[in-house]
Amino acid sequence: MFQMRQYLTVLLLAGAVKSQVNPAVCRYPLGMTGGQIQDEDISASSQWSESTAARYGRLDFDDGDGAWCPDVMVEPVNLKEFLQIDLRTLHFVTLVGTQGRHADGVGNEFAQRYKVKYSRDGTRWVSWRDRQGRQIIEGNSNAYDVVLKDLEPPIIARFVRFMPVTDPSMIVCMRVELYGCEWLDGLVSYSAPAGQQMFFRGQQIFLNDTVYDGAISYSMTEGLGQLTDGSWGLDDFTKSQVYGVWPGYDYVGWTNASFPGGLVEMTFEFDRVRNFTSMKVHCNNMYTWGVKMFRQAVCYFRSDSDWEPNPVVFKLKADNISPSARFVTVALGNRMASAIRCRFAFNDIWMMFSEIAFQSDTAVYNTSLVPRKRNQTPGNHPGDDPTHKIDDSNTRILIGCLVAIIVILLAIIIIILWRQVWQKMIEKASRRMLDDELTVRLSVQREAFTHRHSSLSSDVESTSTYERIFPMESDYQEPSRLLRKLPEFQATENLAMIDAPSEPSTAHPTDEAPHYAEADIVSQQEAAGAHSYRVTVVNMPLSPGRDGALEEFPRERLTFKEKLGEGQFGEVHLCEAEGMQEFMKDHCGDISDEPMLVAVKTLREDANKNARNDFLKEIRIISRLRDPNIIRLLAVCVESDPLCMITEYMENGDLNQFLSRHELQDEGVPADDSATISYRILIHMASQISSGMKYLSSLNFVHRDLATRNCLVGTNNTIKIADFGMSRNLYRGDYYRIQGRAVLPIRWMSWESILLGKFTMASDMWAFGVTLWEILTLCKEQPYAQFTDEQVIENTGEFFRDQNKQVYLPKPHCCPDSVYSLMLSCWKRNAKERPTFLEIHSTLMEYHD
Template identity: 70%
Template sequence: SLQPPALVLVPQESLSSLTSARSQICRYPLGMTGGQIQDEDISASSQWSESTAARFGRLDFDNGDGDGAWCPDVASEPDGLKEYLQVDLRSLHFVTLVGTQGRHADGMGKEYAQRYRVQYSRDGSSWVGWKDRKGRQVIEGNRNTYDVVLKDLEPPIIARFVRFLPVTDLSQFVCMRVELYGCEWLDGLMSYSIPEGHQMIYRGLDVFFNDSVYDGVSTKGLGQLTDGTWGLDDFLHSHVYAMWPGYDYVGWSNKSFPKGYVEIFFEFDHVRNFTSMKVHCSNMFSRGVKLFRQVTCFFRSGSEWEADPVTFRPAEDRVTQASRFVAVPLGDRTASAIKCRFHFSDLWMLFSEVAFQSGSAVYNTSLTPQDPTHKVDDSNTRILIGCLVAIIAILFTIIVIILWRQVWQKMLEKASRRMLDDELTARLAVQTRAFSSHHSSLSSECGSTSNSTYERIFPLCADYQEPSRLIRKLPEFAHCMSCSVAPAAGGSDGAPHYAEADIISLQESSDNSSNSITAASMTLFSSTDSSMREFPRQKLTFKEKLGEGQFGEVHLCEADGMQDFLDEDLSIEGTNESPLLVAVKTLREDANKNARNDFLKEIRIMSRLRDPNIVRLLAVCVDTDPLCMITEYMENGDLNQFLCNLRLKELIGMAVQIASGMKYLSSLNFVHRDLATRNCLVGRNFTIKIADFGMSRNLYRGDYYRIQGRAVLPIRWMSWESILLGKFTMASDVWAFGVTLWEILTLCEEQPYSQLSDEQVIENTGEFFRDHGKQVYLPKPPCCPDKVYTELMLSCWRRNAKQRPSFQEIHAQLNESLA
């Protein structure tokens, strides 16, 4: 019999193809073939004999025991509703593909299922029969016993339990082997309840906005809002061939809701901590359709709804009629159910997809849903105790290794301090510890064999820093964690933010090919004759709080008499005005010693950075606590908020300024590590200056991925080697620049990879590492010239960091496009 591929993937198309990136990525075998699904999780309505029991229904799985398939004890009926083979996936999964095969029986079997149906359930009690988008339930199966036949489930299903029901005439016996393909359903959404969709009559054309694949009877189901397919810009057309106008959307008319809003109820598998909700909406205002004006979400963990809801108002767009995802921040609220009221802003409101980002919350065990079909087997107690003992032994070994490495690291640090001047170790930001996680001495060596379901990948251990914990999210990396690699530099105590909310979070390059800060280049920073002058605190008038980070806050202040403190070469917008608006970063008085030293080092470095596209340090207040640094204030805020209704030439002009600032930083061998539009500030006359305020503002909290107890990372802007290998270089900043340019040319209307969850973004970086052509790129923005996308953006995202352009080359190329 033929061996099915370990990973089944269709050819990658653009992100506007038939299915979403979730459907393209979620095509991993779920464990029937590889044995990850246990025998006790495979059951059947009946069996012909002990040798054709349910446990033998694994696709292409033959251990020499049994006849190589599941066969019911009687012939299946024509409707296929009696005999079934059932698989329990133990948790909710997004199932996109199924595979079937006939009986093996050492080549003697002739039984196979020519047709079959699929049923599924999320709770083990309520079962739903799958049907395709045109209502057909029967799936064409096998024509012989040995070929593996793969069938897309379109629409995909979200389920824990899946049944295969063979369909045949009464004269034929059938046997089946099966596999399911998909990935775990991380949203945790069990069901949603919505009002029935309405019908629009547009120029004599009937447009239906009903949820045609909803699998609930009247409520408590899932459907088009979670099917992984989002609507086109023009709702009259559909992704799916030969479907009616409006098929991709679920929509409602304002006239039918006297309160002015549509209420949608979402129920989840357990109590979760919610970060954000993403809603894909139509904005074809020329036909009376707009984004929702406001959404108010209520939360429930027990039996009562909490009194304080979360309210969000998206920015109104009267220029672009493109559909888009709207990210609704949910403020880390804890709940097992959410009720959201979406308010109309026009005659119609159309949704095609809703997704949630959340993590499991800590909650009382009495609220944990009980498994209705599985009970604890007391016979496994001894095995459980043995596992616990083994885990304790492993943890003890790891602790010993960690302590030994810390002692060794301190010895190395003492030796290095005797060789280098203190100024040589000046850094603009605390190095994150997320990329120095300790590897286990119990792991197998690189290159050892594995029973992994996934294709084997062996990282080049000698060339890279030690992988971070994110690398463990890709199964093939978990087998190579004992490689002999050098640990990354340590950071400050505690769990650091990605960039510690520094105004400019820069770090010397970790690329061995770059000349990091040598004694020659450090002369720029070693002198003290250019240190900042002390500014009188009493001349600072607080206006408003701009943001806060782990160790400090950023305030908007008026500085009276600041003109007297400015250097002759410093041109500050509005210096003739008195007082001058400035941004003041303060360090909390309770900050630890490391944070205090880093703050002072940052002042020393920033006082010497002089470039028209880098935020300038004006003065300091360090005579008493709290320590303060005073920088330019850019009156138009950050670039993410500023971009709106600008012509392409103006957008490219902004990108040129960002490239110019990064060219300057790269000339000093500094790596920014968090380049994005949220960290580019806008002054008068469209002046752009690079900073690092993004992490300090809750507005962009959803742009960062939190590793529990460790770092906060902007993974959607990071290169694959930064995420998987903890490697930060100028080339990784180039990658982030490509994403930033994409933000600019899309007018920041959506988050990069908005159609992917954080986990899927990390999975996609694994595809960049494997380099098999399956990685998903950001699509070309509608207003982006082909040459800018193909020759600049895509070159910034090349797998080989050495093949990416330098900022000098990027700056020159962008200038040429303006000519």
Template identity: 70%
Template sequence: MKHLSDFPLRLLIGLYLFEAVSSQVNPGVCRYALGMSGGQITDEDISASSQWSESTAARYGRLDCEEGDGAWCPEITVEPDHLKEFLQVDLRSLYFITLVGTQGRHAGGMGNEFAQMYKIKYSRDGSRWISWRNRQGKQVIEGNRNTYDIALRDLQPPIIARLVRFMPVIDHSMNVCMRVELYGCEWLDGLVSYNSPVGQQMSLPAYPVYLNDSVYDGAIIHSMTEGLGLLTDGVCGEDDFTLSHVHIGWPGYDYVGWNNNSFPDGFVEIMFEFDRTRNFTSMKVHCNNMYSQHVKAFRQVVCYFRSDLDWEATPLSFSPVKDEKNPSARFVTVNLANHMASAIKCQFYFADAWMLFSEITFQSDTAMYNTTLVTPKAVIPLNPQPGVSPRPSPEDDPTHKVDDSNTRILIGCLVAIIFILVAIIVIILWRQVWQKMMEKASRRMLDDELTASLSIQSETFVYNNNQSSTTNEQESSSAYEHIFPLGPDYQEPSRLILKLPEFAQSLEEPASTSTAASQSQDGAPHYAEADIVNLQGVTGSNTYAIPAVTMDLLSGKDVAVEEFPRKLLIFKEKLGEGQFGEVHLCEAEGMQEFMDEDYLFDVPEDQPVLVAVKMLRSDANKNARNDFLKEIKIMSRLKDPNIIRLLAVCIYSDPLCMITEYMENGDLNQFLSHHEPEGQLALFSKAPTVSFSNLCYMATQMASGMKYLSSLKFVHRDLATRNCLVGKNYTIKIADFGMSRNLYSGDYYRIQGRAVLPIRWMSWESILLGKFTTASDVWAFGVTLWEVLNFCKEQPYSQLTDEQVIENTGEFFRDQKRQIYLPQPVLCPDSLYQIMLSCWRRNAKERPSFQEIHKALLDLQP
């Protein structure tokens, strides 16, 4: 029953896949707004050649929006044949674009500028730009006739691009302004070009049949190179290729074909280049099989794979079943056996005089991952009359053409889903209001009894009357206690997973004496809010989980840091806040005098030092104050080049403060997200770059810091790029206050609006069993390494909802090979991806130690 709420959506997806098995993309369905009007495309990804003024900058060129002065307007008057002015949209990844929309500058009736015509240029890599042409070879697209109507234009053929430029064109001098939108869907194939021989002409008694690739956007001389065309336009050819294509009028238009006599070796070789190294499962080739005209599907295909620079020596061979009875065109599926490759070279052998292809698509793990998870915002149906500007009325607006029965079914299902969602929202809101009222009453009664103990019992240290035992990895406690009396509807992640019957049945082992308190009647350990508050930390940050023996040793020692004068702290910025405290960025004057001799600042003595100040609120209760002092004791013992150090404290008066290092380049997540990898794209965007060797250097430092923590039996529990700070020369120090920052609130799963868990970084056993160990830190390190190699441009499992992330942990528990792993980043070599995969092994004991990870990363250093 747990999937009942999304059953209609799954049914619709299933129906669509059933009807669209003929192609990887369907231009008639792939028409979703990509985010100019909805805001999914950020201001930073919209640029222009020039602008009138700040109020007509590129970011105001969003369709159906009137912010700023109402539109994007170039600085100078557009002259005839003057194509230097453009509005550019960066989609950040490859998209299959089927439709574009434009508007003029309305500005509440004050505007009088629009583009009557325009051209489009696009690029897949930022270096090579291609002028779009329609199927007749025409470049100019009809634009707007007034300043307010939206003009939707089908792109036939569609384009596959990351960067798109709109370029106004007029036949006389005038001022123009534009607002634009792009429609399409994600390009799942990842194919950026195919190289093949030029298609040929077949001479039939009645007329010639042209089998050339007429829309290929690469170079065409003796062969076709560095482009895409008919084989990737989403349109499959007719069974009878001699019929004229409905859009063009000449026979054989949708096919690319070759004659056996022109190829002495008996095969046609096509090479496919992809955007990244992918794990390929299959290739689908749409072939004509009209054997009465001596046309048949290929007899055999031999494919070679290239993952880095060299081609694999052993090719893959496949022979389809011969069919001389059915003349219908068909897709032939070639099993690619999970080969990892960034390029594939296939030799298709003739079975007869002619061989004709109309579509070739690829399925890879990355493509399957995105297919099931992308949720489009809105879809624009096909315009039955391309070139006609739609009006916002039932007669002309393409969004009102719902003659198709499937569209009516879709609308009915969507209406049903909306009613169900409204009912669910009402129920959730009512329950939250009721629970908040109960909690306020509970808090007033129990405020003096709040307890939040450090996780000190674990499977690593099990205490009996006369003995203790240790293991190789340190676990923090799953013996939780509730702070507030919570009702039966309180939902923890483990309670969500108990909907999986396999998981509930597996937890039947007898609990030990030390963990019995953590077991509920159904036998499963639960998250209690006490432990989550502990995990969250007094100031909203993580506190390290440490073994009981270590805590006993710390409790008998004084704090090894000095009191710092508050008056020497200059507050610069509030970084974040938690349940009982705040984190501020400050400058500390004269901090050098308070430091140990073994610690040196790279700052002159007469200049202030940048520090982070964790401050406990003055109204915090007694237990929060005790936990804050415990955190100071823990932090005072951490001395490692790659761990943020506690510099000083202010504990003689309220509010209590601890002063830690802060690095001038901020946290690693923000640092990398504002940089690009070295290469042509970075030169084009003029963004600062970070080399691959520097990425490896930073990852090695993170591993070194975690190796130090694990040697002390400390468990971090929230390792991520947001919790790593960057200094000069790519110095990395691991911190712990990322959870307190509103900037990263979306990285945490919220339980009943209070408790938060970084589930996208957590191991399956941490989510399901409440186990936080060094091995679970290793899992989080693998996710953090994935972030680094993606330049923090994407959240882990960004296509999954929080609930789907938790469901995926159930797949790890069942271990039936259906779990989803994070895909290999573009910049990531196989050796580095293998390190990530080893961090995500199901069995915690099989994961590498931080010592092993650190050594492996050192070996990868150039």
């Protein structure tokens, strides 16, 4: 078991999501090759002829004379020639690709070296430098091959220029592409005191912002740098995730002795007025070395020329328990501003930041639900591979085939050795473990975490790729799909997997349900000394009304407000819908004639057939759910592409953000403003969640991702359970990657879900206990905030061993002993001893009354 725990720890460390904007996956082509960048957005200093104009500088295009060429030879000293691209909005650019002018052998011009300049406003231009200060990028060695170069550090820009460099003077031609993703924070600059130096344990620690692209003297002004480069610092600030840099490289830090007032002031400028909900600051907390997270943050806001007098004040308690670096979330209370000025108060001798990100409700996105013409080029999608390129070279094809054969042979050898190692581990475990439950399921643990399903056959395999994923995370899989994609292994596990119910007259064993519509009704049978699975299909009773057949909604009545998330083949948008009332004839209660907020899930036009089928199946399943505390599917748009499903959305947003903006109302004191909330209301909210889960459990449906981020808040504190939380960038830290594939909310998961891959209604009960804890702490911190991801896994092992060494979530300040006992009952080691949602709901109703 110790070896198993070490293995899981390595997996979690290797797969942890690194940042708000992850440069490793933010690498999508931005439109030179695909045509999304229009000709009018491509310009140049000059052109040799009309047939070598700037618009012909697109990677892999052979139009015109095959590339952009300046009208004069490029000089080695005076770099005046450039090819410029306007991305229209700010983008996070991580990769560039270049190519010469081959023109079917007629021309043979290319740039052996080049520089990149960029600008966010079109007036102030900055030369890109790597982390060692070098500006020159090695380019092409011939005219036809594409050469990709990482921009490390990445840049945040709207305008980008490619400037060929030669020695001696010569004629060059270029075709280019940019790779990255949209910069959704909208941050165009931050200003702060310059980072300082620390002398620590005999070495000099440089805590300056090395890649800052603004002016630097005693302070940093009008630039961006390491605080927005998508890389977090380690717990030990003397070490770095970047190879070959100096101690302290990842952090910008200041000492209290240099600031008489004990405050560090930072100003953040944005592209436009935004509605800010929160700011996330990644802080170091090596308190034994005199470094702590800030004690208090006071943030002022400016929408026009003057700063508003009423700031947001956020106070943070000192943590002398865990030295782990972490994100601190500062609630900004939905303040409107184009600039924010925050003053951070020292809590010790030193204060260090490595990343700052903002969450805001942005304006209308440039995305349309109107059907696209058949010959129109689709947009960039997370599935696009920037390194993929068709190559007609026979030599390359031969080399590729040989490499593929070698890789396959190595994979076969590794799999054989891997299985032998695991077989020995299982044999040892079977002799040591007294608990039969783990003995019969241990092999599935291996499969669930390694996902080596490509080498095994399956009769219950789904190729669906329409899953809600984090923005810029192309390989994300939500927990609901993790085990569904696993084949029927020759293993011993009572797996939580079931085909979605369909109409009794047309039941089909391949229908799949969404992740909150799956039951763990599987029986175990032995055959030839091994176990196999028998999947039982449950026919869900049809709800009254339209029998799940929803009406077509006129898509022109939808007005975009905000993008909630996106996946490989789908997106989720917050919209206003006009005239939705006529589609809600069976809705109980009064309905206003005003436009209502809805969430719109769309399926991109390039989605494959399996994704389309899964999307339609999801519509059929969700349309049958009818409960006051479950988000309801209202209408669909399926007569033309893109396919859409329209669901409810609550005006107060998700429960996590709603509660984090409130403080607990003192008992016996009447509420004096909207910023306080009573304990009685908190219990009422929890009872509504238990009511919705009671309804799902009555249908044998398993949610798999119950948390406050997946609950929406309406008027009069109405709560409805949804599933949008995992698609939002704000909650990336709540999910952890395993082996680069599975992303799981491990802090909400039961021990059997993490170790055995078993999702049941009892595991949903475990998650409800964590959700209740979140509610009573007003979502001020993440569950097990003092633990790293690997420590959470280790604690899970203690729950399995049940030797009284496991660590439970602490009792919230406002929580009575009876309610805390209720939480603890949700986290019982034996799943059969956990209460049902019917029992939980009845108990909470008694507490509320």
